[in-house]
Amino acid sequence: MATVASAALVIVGFLFLYVALSYQVYRRAFKPPRSAWLDDFSFTPFEFQVDYEDVELVTADGINFGAWHFRQPGSPQTVIISGGHKGQRQDALGIAVALWRKGFNVVLYSYRGMPGSDRAPITFGIKEVLELQAVIAFARKRVPNARIGLLGYSMGAVVSLLGAAGEPGVQALVLDSPFSDLRRLLIENVRSSSRLPGTPFVGLAGVMFWLRTHSSMSACRPLDVLSSLEPRPLFFIHGGADAITNVNHSRRLYDAYRGPREIWIVQGAPHTGAYFADRPLYVERVAGFFARHLGLDVSSHLRLVEEEEVS
Numbered sequence: 001m002a003t004v005a006s007a008a009l010v011i012v013g014f015l016f017l018y019v020a021l022s023y024q025v026y027r028r029a030f031k032p033p034r035s036a037w038l039d040d041f042s043f044t045p046f047e048f049q050v051d052y053e054d055v056e057l058v059t060a061d062g063i064n065f066g067a068w069h070f071r072q073p074g075s076p077q078t079v080i081i082s083g084g085h086k087g088q089r090q091d092a093l094g095i096a097v098a099l100w101r102k103g104f105n106v107v108l109y110s111y112r113g114m115p116g117s118d119r120a121p122i123t124f125g126i127k128e129v130l131e132l133q134a135v136i137a138f139a140r141k142r143v144p145n146a147r148i149g150l151l152g153y154s155m156g157a158v159v160s161l162l163g164a165a166g167e168p169g170v171q172a173l174v175l176d177s178p179f180s181d182l183r184r185l186l187i188e189n190v191r192s193s194s195r196l197p198g199t200p201f202v203g204l205a206g207v208m209f210w211l212r213t214h215s216s217m218s219a220c221r222p223l224d225v226l227s228s229l230e231p232r233p234l235f236f237i238h239g240g241a242d243a244i245t246n247v248n249h250s251r252r253l254y255d256a257y258r259g260p261r262e263i264w265i266v267q268g269a270p271h272t273g274a275y276f277a278d279r280p281l282y283v284e285r286v287a288g289f290f291a292r293h294l295g296l297d298v299s300s301h302l303r304l305v306e307e308e309e310v311s
Contacts, residue, residue, distance in 0.1 A: 018200065018201070018204070019204065021194075021196075021201050022200075022201045022202075022203075022204035022205045022208070023205070023208065025186065025190060025201050025202060025205040026205040026208040026209060029122070029124070029186060029205065029209075030121050030122045030123070030124075030205075030208075030209055030212070030213075031121065031122070032086065032112075032113030032114065032119065032120070032121070032122055033086055033113075033114075035115060042088070042090045043090050043093060044068070044090065044093075045068050045070060045093065045096075045097070048093065048097045050070055050097055050100055051070065051071045051072075052068050052069060052070045052071060053068070053069045053071065054066065054067075054068060055067050055068075055069055055138065057109070057131075057134045057135065057138055058134065059112070059130035059131055059133070059134050060130050060133065060134070061127070061130055062118075063112045063117065063118045063120055063130070063131070064117065064118045065109060065110045065111065065112060065114075065116070065117035065118070065131055065134075066089070066109065066110050066116045066117065067089070067107055067108065067109035067110070067135055067138070068089065068096075068107070068108045068109075069105070069106075069107050069138075069139075069142065070096060070097070070099075070100040070104075070105060070106040070107070070108070071105060072100065072103055072104060072105045075103055075104065075105060075296065076105075076143055076144060076145045076146050076147045077103065077104050077105065077147050077149075077290065077291075077294040077295065077296040078104065078105040078106070078107065078139050078143050078146045078147065078148050078149070078294075079099050079104045079105070079106050079107075079148075079149045079150070079151055079290055079294075080106075080107045080109075080132070080135050080136065080139060080148060080149070080150050080151070081095065081096055081106065081107070081108045081109075081151045081152070081153075081156070082109070082128075082132060082150065082151070082152040082153065082155075082156030082157070082159045082160050082163075083108075083110075083111070083153055083155075083156045084153040084154035084155050084156055084177075084272060085122070085124070085154055085155040086114070086122065087114075087153070087154075087156075088110065088114055088115060089108045089109060089110045089114075092108055092153065093108070094275065094279070095151070095275060095282070095283065095286070096108045098279075098283040098287070099151075099283070099286070099287055099290070102283075102287040102291070102296075103296055104287075104290065104294075104296065105139070105143050105146075107135050107138070107139055109131060109132075109135050110131075111128050111131055112127065112128065112131065121209075121212055121213050123209075123213055123215055123220070124155050124158060124182050124217075124220045125155060125158040125159040125161075125162050125220055126162075126213075126215045126219050126220050127213070127215065128155070128159045129159055129162050129163045129166075131159075132150075132159050132160070132163035133163060133166075133167070136148060136163070136167055136169070136170070140169075147171055147294045147295060148169060148170050148171060148294075149170070149171060149172040149173065149174070149290045149293065149294050150163070150164055150170055150172075150173045150174070151173075151174045151176070151286065151290075152173070152174070152175055152176065152178070153176045153177060153272050154176070154177045154178070154179075154244075154245060154271065154272055155179075157175040157176055157177060157178035158178050158179060158182075158220065158222050160173050160175060161173070161175065161178065161222040161225060161226075161229070161253075162220075162222065162225060164229055164232070165225035165228035165229055166228075170232065171232060171293055171294060172232060172233050172234075172235075172289065172290060172293035172294060173229070173232065173233075173234050173235070174235045174237065174286050174289060174290070175234060175235065175236050175237065175250070175253075176237040176238070176272055176274060176275075177237070177238050177239065177242060177244075177245050177250070177271055177272045177274075178222060178236070178245070178249060178250060178253060179222070179245045179249045180221070180222055180223050180249040180250075180252045180253050181220075181221045181222075181223060181249075182217050182220035182221065183202060183206070183217045183218065183221075185245060185249070186198065186202045186205070186217075187199055187202050188246065189244065190202060192243070202217075222253060223252065223253065223256055226253065226256055226257045226258075227258070229257070229259060230257075230258055230259040231259040231260065232259055232260075233259065233260040233261065233262075233289075233293050234253075234254075234257055234259065234260070234261045234262070235261070235262045235263075235264070235285075235286075235289045236250045236253060236254050236261065236262065236263040236264070237250075237263075237264045237266070237274050237282075237285075237286075238250040238251075238263075238264075238265055238266070238274070239265075239266050239268075239269030239270050239271060239272070239273045239274055239277075240265050240266060240267040240268060240269060241267075241268050241269060241270050241273075242269070242270060242271045242273075243270065243271065244270075244271040245271060247265060250263060250265075251263070262289070264285065266278075
């Protein structure tokens with residue numbers, strides 16, 4: 001009898017550990033960060049002396065969120081920047097200001113669940129696409145004859161892919177450190193961080209995610225929407241030393257896409273680290289890509305990029 005009781009305790013202990021670890025996967029992936037008093041003490045475009053407006057937008061499902069519109073009167077070329085997982089819009093101020101100075105309108109926005117937005121679970125792009133759709137609608141209303149390109153980082157690159165699939169008016173995409181399949185990404189991260197098999201924990205975390213959002217992780221698989229993006233040009237950027245989203249995710253997307261595409265692997269750069277590895281070169285390459293495909297003449301602002309710089 002004691003042996004049976006001991007075995008039952010061991011089983012209960014393993015089940016408890018399994019559920020607890022699965023919840024940690026769910027919490028780290030899908031729960032937004034807690035609000036902190038420092039959230040109100042951050043840089044805005046004001047510090048960069050740019051022409052901008054602070055706007056409040058609302059999604060189709062009723063989520064309120066904020067955005068900054070960097071204005072270039074008379075220029076229809078518009079770049080919408082989507083940030084990374086649990087990131088804030090000020091994290092991308094550097095590239096936003098640089099593109100504005102090249103002559104682009106730029107819109108930089110916050111996701112649901114982030115400071116300044118309504119609280120809601122993170123869905124890695126499944127529902128954040130609604131924020132992007134609201135921003136695109138704003139850009140079309142505010143910028144006459146807007147020619148729209150999307151720049152996304154990590155989760156934001158996936159938001160851009162999923163959003164552009166349903167928005168044929170988007171003309172070009174720059175995708176920095178995207179993942180190709182959410183479930184695969186989470187399994188890889190569990191394995192690398194805990195040395196445990198990721199599939200069982202990600203599976204239960206996926207059930208928790210569905211119970212909270214009625215969304216399935218299988219809906220976040222950018223590989224499935226690539227055909228909807230053709231023939232629009234895509235520019236993949238990825239750090240060769242990315243330990244969060246392996247560079248093979250970008251390679252997989254690049255290989256599967258049948259439209260015009262480019263890829264730039266920045267050797268030694270960590271996750272979304274290409275900009276920081278060489279800021280001037282990064283700005284020139286991204287601005288040049290958008291200038292070619294959105295029709296902006298920036299010849300007086302762009303320097304020639306030497307071949308050895310991008311190897």
